[in-house]
Amino acid sequence: MVPFPLQKHKKFGILGKLLISFLFLAIIPLLVLGYIAQKNLIRMGSAAMHRAEKMGLQNLRSAEQIGKEAIEDSVAELDRKSTEAIELRTYELAQRVADFLYARDKDTLVLTALEPDPQKYLQVYQSWQRDVITPGTRPLQPEARTSPPVVSENPENRQSWRHLSPYNFPRATIPLYKEISFVDLNGREKIKIAAGRISSQLTDISQSENTFCKAENYFIHLKNLKKGEIYVSRVIGAYVKGWLEQTADGLRVNPKSAYAGKENPAGRRFDGIIRWAAPVFEQSGRKIGYVTLALDHIHLMEFTDHVVPTEQRFTDLSDGASGNYAFMWDDQGKCISHARDFFICGYDPETGREVPGWLSEKTYNEYQQSGLSLEEFVKQLPPFRAFSLQKKGSPEQMQAGTIGLDGRILDTAPQCQGWHNGTEDGGSGSFLIYWSGLWKLTTYAAIPYYTGIYGKSKRGFGYVTIGANVDDFHKAAIATKQTIEAHIQEQGENIRAETNQTQRIINDSSRHTQWAIIIVVTLAALVVSGAAIYISLQITRPLKKLTAGALAMSQGMLDQTIDIESQDEVGQLAQSFNTMAAAISKVDHMKSEFVTIASHELRTPIQAMLLSISGLLEGYSGQIDTEAREDLELAREGIDRLMRLVNDLLDLSRIEAHKIELHRTLTSGREIADQALDEMKSLAAAHHHRLISRVSPDLPEVEVDRDRLVQVMINLVSNAIKYTPKGGDIIVTAEPQGDAVVFSVADNGYGIPAWAQEEIFKKFFQADSITSQKVGGTGLGLTISKGIVAEHGGTIHCLSPLPPDQFPDLPLGGERQGTLFAVYLPLQSAPGSNPNSL
Amino acid sequence: MAGTKILVVDDEASIYTYLQKKLSKLGYTVFVAIDGEAALQQAFQHLPDMVLLDVKLPKLNGYEVCKRLKAQERTKGIPILILSAKTQSREIQEGLQAGAHKYLCKPISFPDILKEIKALEEV
Numbered sequence: 001m002v003p004f005p006l007q008k009h010k011k012f013g014i015l016g017k018l019l020i021s022f023l024f025l026a027i028i029p030l031l032v033l034g035y036i037a038q039k040n041l042i043r044m045g046s047a048a049m050h051r052a053e054k055m056g057l058q059n060l061r062s063a064e065q066i067g068k069e070a071i072e073d074s075v076a077e078l079d080r081k082s083t084e085a086i087e088l089r090t091y092e093l094a095q096r097v098a099d100f101l102y103a104r105d106k107d108t109l110v111l112t113a114l115e116p117d118p119q120k121y122l123q124v125y126q127s128w129q130r131d132v133i134t135p136g137t138r139p140l141q142p143e144a145r146t147s148p149p150v151v152s153e154n155p156e157n158r159q160s161w162r163h164l165s166p167y168n169f170p171r172a173t174i175p176l177y178k179e180i181s182f183v184d185l186n187g188r189e190k191i192k193i194a195a196g197r198i199s200s201q202l203t204d205i206s207q208s209e210n211t212f213c214k215a216e217n218y219f220i221h222l223k224n225l226k227k228g229e230i231y232v233s234r235v236i237g238a239y240v241k242g243w244l245e246q247t248a249d250g251l252r253v254n255p256k257s258a259y260a261g262k263e264n265p266a267g268r269r270f271d272g273i274i275r276w277a278a279p280v281f282e283q284s285g286r287k288i289g290y291v292t293l294a295l296d297h298i299h300l301m302e303f304t305d306h307v308v309p310t311e312q313r314f315t316d317l318s319d320g321a322s323g324n325y326a327f328m329w330d331d332q333g334k335c336i337s338h339a340r341d342f343f344i345c346g347y348d349p350e351t352g353r354e355v356p357g358w359l360s361e362k363t364y365n366e367y368q369q370s371g372l373s374l375e376e377f378v379k380q381l382p383p384f385r386a387f388s389l390q391k392k393g394s395p396e397q398m399q400a401g402t403i404g405l406d407g408r409i410l411d412t413a414p415q416c417q418g419w420h421n422g423t424e425d426g427g428s429g430s431f432l433i434y435w436s437g438l439w440k441l442t443t444y445a446a447i448p449y450y451t452g453i454y455g456k457s458k459r460g461f462g463y464v465t466i467g468a469n470v471d472d473f474h475k476a477a478i479a480t481k482q483t484i485e486a487h488i489q490e491q492g493e494n495i496r497a498e499t500n501q502t503q504r505i506i507n508d509s510s511r512h513t514q515w516a517i518i519i520v521v522t523l524a525a526l527v528v529s530g531a532a533i534y535i536s537l538q539i540t541r542p543l544k545k546l547t548a549g550a551l552a553m554s555q556g557m558l559d560q561t562i563d564i565e566s567q568d569e570v571g572q573l574a575q576s577f578n579t580m581a582a583a584i585s586k587v588d589h590m591k592s593e594f595v596t597i598a599s600h601e602l603r604t605p606i607q608a609m610l611l612s613i614s615g616l617l618e619g620y621s622g623q624i625d626t627e628a629r630e631d632l633e634l635a636r637e638g639i640d641r642l643m644r645l646v647n648d649l650l651d652l653s654r655i656e657a658h659k660i661e662l663h664r665t666l667t668s669g670r671e672i673a674d675q676a677l678d679e680m681k682s683l684a685a686a687h688h689h690r691l692i693s694r695v696s697p698d699l700p701e702v703e704v705d706r707d708r709l710v711q712v713m714i715n716l717v718s719n720a721i722k723y724t725p726k727g728g729d730i731i732v733t734a735e736p737q738g739d740a741v742v743f744s745v746a747d748n749g750y751g752i753p754a755w756a757q758e759e760i761f762k763k764f765f766q767a768d769s770i771t772s773q774k775v776g777g778t779g780l781g782l783t784i785s786k787g788i789v790a791e792h793g794g795t796i797h798c799l800s801p802l803p804p805d806q807f808p809d810l811p812l813g814g815e816r817q818g819t820l821f822a823v824y825l826p827l828q829s830a831p832g833s834n835p836n837s838l
Numbered sequence: 839m840a841g842t843k844i845l846v847v848d849d850e851a852s853i854y855t856y857l858q859k860k861l862s863k864l865g866y867t868v869f870v871a872i873d874g875e876a877a878l879q880q881a882f883q884h885l886p887d888m889v890l891l892d893v894k895l896p897k898l899n900g901y902e903v904c905k906r907l908k909a910q911e912r913t914k915g916i917p918i919l920i921l922s923a924k925t926q927s928r929e930i931q932e933g934l935q936a937g938a939h940k941y942l943c944k945p946i947s948f949p950d951i952l953k954e955i956k957a958l959e960e961v
Contacts, residue, residue, distance in 0.1 A: 596926075599923075599925075600894070600923040600924060601923075603923035603925075603944045603945055604850050604853070604923055604944070605852075606944075606945045607850075607853060607923065607944040607945040607946070608850065608852035608853055608856070609945075610945040610946070610947050610948075611852075611853065611856045611857070611945075611947070611948045611951075612856060614947030614948045614949055614950075615856070615860055615947075615948040615949075618947075618948065618949045620860050620863075620864075620948060620949075621860075639945070643945060647925075650925070661926065661927055661928060663927060
């Protein structure tokens with residue numbers, strides 16, 4: 001019987017394959033899908049986020065751009081409006097100055113019409129008065145407008161109602177002229193009104209040293225004046241020094257300097273005049289002398305000193321440091337009115353000579369190397385030579401405090417050249433200049449006053465200029481810009497915060513998705529594993545049943561029916577198996593039946609023969625002679641062999657079909673051995689063998705089929721007898737060995753070659769293939785013996801040649817190789833417990 | 839011995855003929871039945887001293903014949919020797935349970951049969 005391949009490595013076969021298949025079919029695609037879904041989610045989220053961020057930032061940038069453009073437009077518009085307003089203000093200021101100067105022409109002519117009489121002169125002198133703002137007379141009040149604001153009585157006027165209270169600056173009424181005089185044809189003063197009274201100190205004004213600041217020389221100009229013609233001088237006054245000092249907060253006016261408005265309110269003021277003069281004729285037409293009027297320069301200053309080109313509009317106290325103020329230049333370009341009085345060009349009252357204006361450091365160095373006096377050097381300098389903002393004012397002049405602004409030589413200030421150019425045709429305008437770290441608007445307007453020397457050019461008397469900080473015009477717009485920028489920055493931060501939040505949300509959802517995928521995959525894995533186990537059970541359970549059935553069949557239990565209900569392929573397999581098992585069982589049954597019937601049917605004729613022959617041999621049919629007896633004996637032997645063959649065949653068929661019936665009874669091993677020995681006694685004697693029994697006295701009882709085991713022992717002993725040369729020894733032993741009883745039959749016979757020691761247990765083994773002895777047998781005895789022993793759960797072995805020390809009293813040698821057959825019978829045994837029996 | 843009535847039940851002519859001939863020659867009164875029903879009929883009719891009974895019989899098998907004879911008051915004392923080609927221990931067991939005195943397996947020699955008959959006579 002071939003050992004059935006057991007299902008050891010099949011345990012996980014189908015389940016494992018199913019699991020792997022399901023893994024590939026379900027879990028891996030799920031994982032891949034999950035991975036892709038997650039990646040896409042992150043990518044989509046990130047893309048959306050980045051797009052949102054980009055759009056937000058784009059919006060922000062366009063807002064920034066729009067804001068910038070709007071602001072730039074606003075700035076430009078505000079600047080333009082402001083510029084226009086300041087230009088207009090400059091222009092009107094110049095007009096008013098011109099009107100004022102023309103009014104002085106009229107005063108002059110009025111005076112020429114008067115009879116030269118001190119009292120009359122005093123009268124007109126006293127009537128020619130004009131208000132000036134006098135900031136020094138009271139504590140400074142920057143908020144001069146303190147009266148309660150006027151509101152609109154009519155609601156319809158309330159839209160954008162903007163009211164400005166009057167400028168209540170402190171004022172003083174002072175004479176227009178410092179002096180008026182009548183001078184004879186020789187230049188001697190005949191009448192002079194000065195300091196509010198008729199002066200007795202009459203001088204010869206043909207001599208300059210007798211004039212204002214010793215600087216006047218008007219008398220020479222008077223001689224040629226015709227009737228109605230007027231002489232007007234330039235501004236004449238003593239130069240008042242000033243010192244600008246560099247401090248951490250910028251330039252500071254040293255207090256010992258000249259008056260400089262807010263910067264130095266206690267300083268000495270520039271004290272100057274403009275001389276008007278005209279010839280006086282008698283009724284007869286004879287020229288009798290000249291009238292002169294010395295206009296107090298302060299009245300000219302009043303036009304510019306209080307103008308502020310900002311919302312403030314006017315001030316009682318100008319502020320040179322603010323950069324927002326108006327000033328005035330004469331026709332030659334010399335400064336004649338300024339917030340800082342030390343910038344006004346003037347004369348040295350000691351010498352009557354003009355104090356040279358401020359030069360650049362470079363030009364001043366030039367002067368120092370020229371060998372000329374400063375006065376001479378300045379005189380020969382071409383006007384407006386190489387003006388540049390890159391130049392610095394000469395520190396020597398700053399130290400000397402002589403820093404009057406002579407526009408023609410002030411080569412650190414290109415704007416002077418600009419104004420001069422701009423007023424060439426008598427017009428007005430503006431330009432920007434980067435002055436003292438600020439973009440400054442500067443306007444100019446020619447003063448259209450053309451009397452006397454001022455008629456030489458269209459520039460007239462000179463020009464009014466206003467300087468203004470451009471940044472102040474568009475402060476509001478800049479504030480708006482800053483607000484917008486703050487908004488934009490805030491928005492930018494919001495967008496960044498939103499982006500971060502979005503990133504967090506994306507990360508969170510990514511993490512959630514990851515968890516969801518893990519959970520789903522885990523669940524899927526569980527479900528799939530469950531399904532795999534279920535399906536594999538569905539397949540393997542019936543397969544196991546089939547395997548068990550097939551195994552049982554292989555062990556001879558052919559009546560196998562596999563109980564499988566499923567209708568699938570496995571069910572069909574089971575049905576086929578059942579059909580096959582039934583067919584095999586039927587065939588087997590038929591075979592057994594055949595053997596049974598055949599043996600039964602054979603027995604009947606044998607019985608008939610046996611009856612006749614045995615009756616004949618025993619003489620029941622009359623006496624027979626010796627020869628007939630011998631013949632009948634042969635027939636009788638034939639019947640016996642035939643019967644043995646029938647019996648052996650029947651046994652073999654039962655053993656093969658596992659249908660041998662064991663009648664187990666508790667039997668002692670001795671009984672079995674003894675009975676076999678007893679039955680074999682005569683046969684052994686016939687072969688002249690010694691039959692020796694060595695049965696252990698303490699042999700336990702065994703539960704066996706006594707007759708069958710006796711049959712086995714007889715078979716073994718008879719074989720020993722037959723295959724041992726005459727006069728041999730046969731030892732039968734029975735002894736306990738652990739949980740078993742071992743019977744053995746040893747002989748000193750021919751022995752069995754090693755190759756045949758397995759073969760001899762196969763059915764119909766031909767003994768004559770290993771021995772020349774012709775002993776007659778069915779060739780089934782050992783096969784049946786082995787089957788019987790196996791049915792008892794035991795084994796049977798063959799050992800040959802016999803080791804000499806096994807049975808020392810057993811003579812071996814030569815043809816006596818010796819053989820030992822051992823039967824091993826377990827005390828506890830189950831039928832068919834050794835499936836490898838046959 | 840003379841006059842001992844033996845009922846031989848066998849459907850095989852070569853067997854019952856030989857037994858009838860030889861046993862009669864030895865002085866026994868031999869009745870033969872060749873099927874189960876005939877066996878019962880003969881047994882009731884002749885009330886033999888023993889029955890040599892085959893198992894495989896037409897109409898009624900040997901076990902049944904045995905049982906029925908043992909079931910009847912008149913026949914239950916008749917010793918029955920079953921003589922059968924059925925040699926399995928299960929079959930032997932069944933025969934003995936049916937009430938047979940002894941179960942003899944075929945083939946059996948005539949002297950052995952005679953030995954059994956004589957043994958029964960002595961009882």
